[in-house]
Amino acid sequence: MAQQHAQFPIVESFTEDIPTNPHWQLLGSATLNGSLELTPNAQAKAGTAFLDQPFSSTLGVTIDFDYSCEGGGGSGFGDGFSVYLIDGAHTTAPGGRGGALGYSTTKSGSTIVADGVTAGYVGIGFDNFGNFSAPAAGPDGPGPQPNTVGVRGSGNLKQGFHWLVGEQVEGGFRGGWEKGAHIQVSVIAGRLTVRVADRANPNGTLVIGDFDLVDAPGQVPVPDTFKLGFAAGTGGAIAAHRIRDLVVALPVNMPLEMSGPLTAESGDRIAYDIGVQNLGPNDAPDAVVEAEFPPELTDVELSARGENGAFCGTGSVRDGLRLPIDLPVGGKAMIGLTGAIAGDFQGRLTTSSRITSPTRANTAEQYSDSVDTEVEPPRVGIEYEQLPGFGQTYPEDAKGWVIPYDLTLVANEDRVLRWEVFFEIPPGVGRINPIQQYWFTVTEDGGEGSVILTSPDSGHTIEPGDPLTFRVQVLYKSQFDAGDGVLRNVRATEVTRP
Template sequence: MTLPAEMPVEISGPQTAQSGHRITYTISVQNLGPNDAPDAVLEATIPTELTDLELTCQAENGAVCGTGSVRDGLHLPIDLPKGGKAVINLTGTIDPQYEGRLTCTSLITSPSRANTAERHSGSVTTEIDRPPVTVSPVIVGQWPQTWPEDAKGWVISYELTLAAHAQRVVWWEIGFDVAPRTRINPQQSQWYNVIKDGTDGSVVITTPDDTHTIEPGTPLTVAVQLLYPSQHEAGDGTLRNLHATEVTHP
């Protein structure tokens, strides 16, 4: 006979979001008893339009998070004693070209326990809209920089292509996160305004005036060089949390 354990699950996430942005789904599970569930398993469908996935699990009241996987959906073993609880965050970046609905569905099971909770599964749907402007990165070159002394490192040169979705965009901003000690190459001259150069972990650049507009069907390319501490720390050069936004007149 399978012992009962009441393990309700709740899932929450944004109702609306824009393509290209990062979103987080939060799943909470708990065990209300009467029996422990040492072999509980949380599973969830992950929309294929989400990439660069991050998974965190915070356990409370004696619960223990196992090693989770996000390949072919979320699979996370949890030791869930009576009174135990776990909060799981699943974060991903929405495909910049996607427009429509994303649905994330979660389910908690146990091979040795019968889940008596009414809510042993749940789902949340997010409506995805295309933003007014999107940005697409391409690496066009990389090389070691040996001078000047205070700007040594590994340079990766990017072309960031801005595209307007439906209407002309006059004022825009590009932002992304960088690794520690990474910054915009001080040896590169820029026509755009640098609001944050990366020294605080993020880069933000904006249009300098109203002449660099983006017309639908006519993209605008922005050349950006990043100076990484070393080729190893540059990795494959992926720009984390890259996004473009239309801003009001400064």
């Protein structure tokens, strides 16, 4: 009877005492102790974790996981660890020890002293010591190359395992969990991509991009299914090699770009644009765009639209943005965020966003982005005080509920000759009280939601240290329509036009 295939996504935290999936085999020194520890920080250890359950290769596969490599001593820091895929129609014992990193063969001189895996398709070594590329680990290698992502190809026991490609990574693969080190390996239509990331570089660095496994020397055809293995080894050089938070999923390329203002003034209302798309190869029906904005950005509003078959669900900005999107291949979505900067805030305002999926692996070169806005005090500061409201019964066309507001303008640095005040009220429910006469100009009366008050051509300048306070009345249709009477998006600007 054929073995039942594992269904995507395959999720294994490795943080419990027993794996979630019972098909995991922990061999050699591999153990679970808060993570998958392939080797302890000790000499001459070899450990393998092998998922003896096939999963489909047809639509591509992406393997995401966090890792730590700590310790060292003796003859240095080593050896390293590997991620490998074998033909899912087979099972395997661990591959060679030491520099073979549990995937390829181990030789002593010209003699193979330890076999490689059975029916291996590809092995990716994260090699600190450098021997995965040495002749002892298989043919065609360039010789020892420390701190390298190296790829060895198809092999079976004593045959194959040709060196295919390698790229050195500055600093290698060292550090504890606090570094947030992350690896993503993708095999899509026989092409391999490897990306490394950490907290300082969340979008990651492309180390091996779109490498053609199909036509590489010694490669067998891409099998219908894969099985997955992790392995690590130490010799005289030692390290504790650990893995956790594994997700194996269908790949989807969903890039994100975000734009917004580089500079602003305290109290300004600013806008961000976030664009996402799906470049394939799979649909993402459960994509989610999230954004984090600081508490100094208030009264945040969201707009979103989908294109080319994309559909934006109901989003929330209560505790940061969360917006679900059905994003088919070729689909796009445009998201807008607007918010008001607190009137007393100065400094750097950072807003960040990202796109993820609980069932898909995002392989985009950039799936997150952020905008830094330098906020300076405005030329004109403004505060307002809401006074008690009262009913107005005449004239007939101006009946309603009146709320007075005292507005105070402050020149923050230099004398301000002319200025404008802007605020918003709900459209259609109020306007500046028409029976009152003002020395300033009512440029927009609020009937459509916006109020603009403009200073006269002369007089009523604002001197630094000498605030200007004046009163304005807003007539609402009723006390109910007035609600709490709070004005929105209140700001003042200096007018420099003629």
